[in-house]
Amino acid sequence: MDSRIHLHELIAQVKQRNPQLVCLQIPEGLKFNVTEIEDAFSKENIPVITILDPSFGACDIADDKAKLLGADLLVHFGHAKMMHTAQNVIYWPVFYDFDDRFVQDAVAALKKDTFFSAHKKIGLFVTIQFHSNLEKIRKGLEEGGFEVHTGKGDLLEGQILGCDASARNTISEKCDAFLYFGDGYFHSLAVAYASDKPTYQFNPFTKELEHLNAYREKLLRVRSGLINKAMDAQTFGIIVCTKKGQMRKTLALKTKAMLEEAGKKAYLFCMDHITPQSLIGVQCDAYVNTACTRIAIDDAQNYTKPMLTPAEVEILVGQRTFANYKLDEIRHFGTKVE
Numbered sequence: 001m002d003s004r005i006h007l008h009e010l011i012a013q014v015k016q017r018n019p020q021l022v023c024l025q026i027p028e029g030l031k032f033n034v035t036e037i038e039d040a041f042s043k044e045n046i047p048v049i050t051i052l053d054p055s056f057g058a059c060d061i062a063d064d065k066a067k068l069l070g071a072d073l074l075v076h077f078g079h080a081k082m083m084h085t086a087q088n089v090i091y092w093p094v095f096y097d098f099d100d101r102f103v104q105d106a107v108a109a110l111k112k113d114t115f116f117s118a119h120k121k122i123g124l125f126v127t128i129q130f131h132s133n134l135e136k137i138r139k140g141l142e143e144g145g146f147e148v149h150t151g152k153g154d155l156l157e158g159q160i161l162g163c164d165a166s167a168r169n170t171i172s173e174k175c176d177a178f179l180y181f182g183d184g185y186f187h188s189l190a191v192a193y194a195s196d197k198p199t200y201q202f203n204p205f206t207k208e209l210e211h212l213n214a215y216r217e218k219l220l221r222v223r224s225g226l227i228n229k230a231m232d233a234q235t236f237g238i239i240v241c242t243k244k245g246q247m248r249k250t251l252a253l254k255t256k257a258m259l260e261e262a263g264k265k266a267y268l269f270c271m272d273h274i275t276p277q278s279l280i281g282v283q284c285d286a287y288v289n290t291a292c293t294r295i296a297i298d299d300a301q302n303y304t305k306p307m308l309t310p311a312e313v314e315i316l317v318g319q320r321t322f323a324n325y326k327l328d329e330i331r332h333f334g335t336k337v338e
Contacts, residue, residue, distance in 0.1 A: 059245025063087030233285035241291030
């Protein structure tokens, strides 16, 4: 298995656009390659400047910063296109390449698991880093005796994000279980949180299979406790993010009206990077996050006041029952973020 940046192909595309200055946006995992990447551009006499601010995904596109820097082209590394931008952008995912033997070993490990092998109809998901191998993984599973489905949501076929697992919705009724093929929990838990079907994760680096349903059970217990705690809150701060792919102002206004109709006081706040430190001194009893859907979920323990999702506010005011708990997701339709 190997990761590929394919700089020669990228530079060829950049040359076709004949930019005067190229701005590079690098995710944390590629920062150890940043000087190598700049050197490759310099050898071709292409002026570059690299943004080293944290990049949280294609939702966090730095086209405004590129424009401020006077660049006429932005290269966004590590992620696939999520939305339209006004600035000239090349999205450049970095893929992991598997050989056939690796996939065969992975399927053999899956078949050895008593619980996983009991399922025959599998919904398969990957992130963009593993997407170039999707068909190879599908074929390996099918040769191993599984019926494999890959749904198409707002993103590429079979692709999910931690904030958008809509690919799951198109195949859920066809599947006995879900399998996420990749590392880390940010993306895989989006599937586990939003479904009561058996959900598994195979980590290609450790070659370990993990059952994720216990995470959903724990999530529901934690979220129930936070909603109950927020029942007594009288003042709510509703957070709007200025990152283009996370800005849901319409949803924030709707949530504000919902709280006010329930007799609560609601305030609108905006931030680019949402942290507990940014809220120090603000006099609110609870908060509602309309930015990255996972801020309220993954970082709940870091906030001293309850941090709810918009869907949880519906439960708070009696418009939804907890039995019908809904995971907050950001849906992307071209230029529109919902």
